[in-house]
Amino acid sequence: MSGTDQAPARHRTGDDAPPGPPVVAPERLVARRRKLTLWQRIKRDKVMLVLMLPGLAYFVVFHYAPLFGYVVAFEDYQPYLGFAQSTWVGMENFAAVFADPAFWQSLVNTLEITALQLVLFFPAPIGLALLLHSIMSSTVRRFVQSVVYLPHFIGWVIIVSIFQQVLGATGAVPNLLDAVGLTRFDAMTTPWFFPFLVTIQSIWKDCGWGTIIFLAALLNIDQELYEAAAVDGAGRWQRLWRITLPGIMPVVILLLILNLGSILSVGFEQIVLQRNAVGPEHGEVLDTYVYFHGIVDGQWGPSAAVGLVKGVVGMALVLGANRLAHLFGQEGVYAGARR
Amino acid sequence: MRAADVRPKWMEPPTRIGLAAKVLALAAIAVLVLYPFVAVLSTSLSSEAEISRHGGLVLFPTSPTLDAYRVIFAGGVVTSALVRSILITAVGTACSLAATVGMAYGLSRRGVVGGRFFLLVALFTMLFSPGVIPNFLVVKQLGLLDTYAALVLPTLISAFNLVVLRSFFMNLPTELYEAARIDGAGDFRVLLRIVLPLSKSVLAVVALFYAVGYWNAFFNAMLYVNDDKWPLAMVLRQFVLQGQSLNDTVSSSETSVPAQAIQMAVVVVSLVPILVVYPFLQRYFTKGVLTGAVKG
Incomplete structure (x- = not known):
């Protein structure tokens, strides 16, 4: 600019x-x-401004105007009274939420799922990218890529339905377990298994998609480094350890930091579909807490308070993570776009 | 991705065990991704007897039957939801594409009044999302509850697609703009006659991304509209995930068709459009994603 x-x-x-x-x-x-x-x-520039107007209106109305809606976090909001008429209650909603064990349970569940995703889901695309990168034949590689990218484009309703069909009570896996003489295990409705289920689904959907950025990083490694190392007698594992991994480390660190920015948000659509199958004790996360308590049960004030706290903390985390990325010498996510 | 398929001279040939492990891993991955699709398809083609005989694990139905599809296409909830989904996807994609192109074009040209500020307005929204409750209140205040507009407007533009389009427009040679302007073409004519024809491929990708998004969307429908406006994804959720009996809504005379087969037939019908556009999508998205993510 x-x-x-x-x-x-x-x-x-x-x-x-x-x-x-x-x-x-x-x-x-x-x-x-x-x-x-x-x-x-x-x-x-009137033509340009007219062309931009619908887009700008969209961002203002659906991204900025809603922020004023958080006024209900400080009100005993009643939909039939509206914002102006509802009673102002100050911080009461926040006090009520922080006294609600269900809120703390949902926070714990959220962090549990995030932690599991970080341990199991985060490294998966790196491994897959390394595997894909090592395929010599471009035909085979392209075929495998086509296969593993596909689930990214399938919506959560379909994915959960498919998992229901394969892992659910009448599905293939429990019947298979039965057939080989093991106890049936219904992964879809077993509460303690829920974080694992969510993580497995995330891996199935987005592991392949996640490889794209790592594959790009792998391609950026100077091939002559490998050649020089090989000439100097480095074996394949040494090259992996000394060249490949350090080569993609900046991207890994960047993505890891950015993930830290979103630890309070775990796949909302995915979980809202399955929360009832395992019950709120294990299936509730912060986002679904807001949805079920606010929209479904009509406790507008308290759940808006949760949304506000989550939004503020989440944004602080994103900004902090971005700053951290800068400290590590990365451009951050938005720096590039602003140029 | 690598320039040549041949192994560089310095690289040692793979060991037999290593090669076997790699092939095995790739095969396992392919099976893990593809098996569920096969399972869904074959269950949708199975008869009651077959499903109970195999206990859900039907890999290849011995006597495939299209009864389940006959049931869901015989009219009723699934058929009308399918039509609705197609219309919502078509209209939504057109609106999204038009709004995104207009804004990306305005933001792609240097020196447009307010351009830098407007860009920040759009990019800043990537940092936060307003959350369910305020969004609901806005839609309610606008009087959009229980209208089809509530399924399109709240997700009209994706900032990501906007960035992809803008950077593509910016990379078009400036000489073209200048020449057109000297010939007396206005901004709108330049967009129509020069920019859009040169951007067909990226426009196709952005349109497909939007279309897939609208096709898969269910949450706005769940929040904002009653069941007479539900898209297919919501119907799927209701039948397969909430366990609501299909016989209540699908013609009850066809009791011989197993519920499981009907459910999976609905899944297949929801999947087909995505599988059809996927090859086109795939040809470009890697490039597009990297443009958006790396170059910005």
Whole structure:
């Protein structure tokens, strides 16, 4: 974006050049542009502004305006009274929430699932990327890539239905266990297994998709390093350990830090579909707490309070994580987009 | 991804065990991903007797039957939800694409008044999401509850797609813009005649991403609309996951068709559009994702 104040040189001379044939100079490129008043610039760019208007309206209405809705976190909100008429209760909703054991249970469940995902789900794409990268034949590699990227595009309703079919009570796996003489195990409704189930589903859906960024990082490693190492007698494991892993480490650290920014959010759609199958004690996470207590049970104030706390803490985590990424010498997620 | 398929001279050939392990791992992964699809498809084609004989593990139905599909396409909830889903996806994708193109185009050109600020307005939304309750209140205040607009407008633009399109537009050669402007073309004509024709492939990808999103969406429907406006995904949730009996809604005369087969037939019907567009999607998305994620 730094180019705005550097108009091409040939236009700079426009003022003192003799009046030649009337060239309709692109106004945006003329150096005198800076002298235009705001109104003149708006008039000049009116087409652009009209084109951008629907998008801007969308972001304002559906991303910024809702923030004012958090006023209900401080009210005894009654839908038929509206924002203005509902009683102001100050911090009472927050006090009520923090005294609610179900809230703490959902926080614990959230962190449990996050931790499990970090241990099991986070490394999976790295391993798969290494495996894919080691395939020599491009035909085979492309085929495997096509297969493992596919589940990313399937919605959670379908995925959970498929899992129901394979792992559920009448599904293939329990029947298989039965057939070989083991006890039936219904993974879909066993409460203690829920965090594992959620993690397994996440891996199935997004492990392949997650390899994309690591594959790009692997491609960026200088091939001559491998050659030089091989000539110097480094075996394949040594090359993996000394070249490949250090080579992708910046990306790994960046993604790890960014994951820290979202530890309070675990797949909402995925869990809201399955929470009832295992019950709230094991299946409730912060997001579903807000949904079931607020929208379903009509406790608007307290659940908005949870949403607000979660939003503020979550944003602080994202910003903190981004700063941490900068400290590690990474650009962060948004730096690139702003250029 | 690598330039050549040939093994570089310095690389030692794989050991037999290593090669075997690799092939085994890849085969296992492929089976783990693909088996559930096969299971779903064959269950949807099975008869009651077959399902109970195999105990759910039907790999290849010996006498495949299309009864389940006949039931769900005979009219009733699933058929109308399918039509609704197709319409929502088509209209939603068109609206999303138009809004995203307009905004990305405005943001892609240097020096447009307010451009930098508007870009930040859009990008900043990637940092937070307003949350369920405030979103619900906004939709309610706008009077959109129980309208189809509530299934499209709240997810009109994805900031990610916006960034992808904007960076693509920015990378088009500026000479083209300048030449067109000197010829007297306005901003809108430049968009229509020069930018869009040059961006067909990226537009196709963005459109497909939106379409897949709308097709899979169920949460907005769950929040905002009554069951007479439900898309297919919501119907699927109701039948398969909430265990609501299909016989209440699907014609009850067809009792010979097992509920499990009907459920899986609905899954197959929901899957087919994604599988159809997937090859097109796949051809471009790696490039697109990396443009968005790395170059910005």
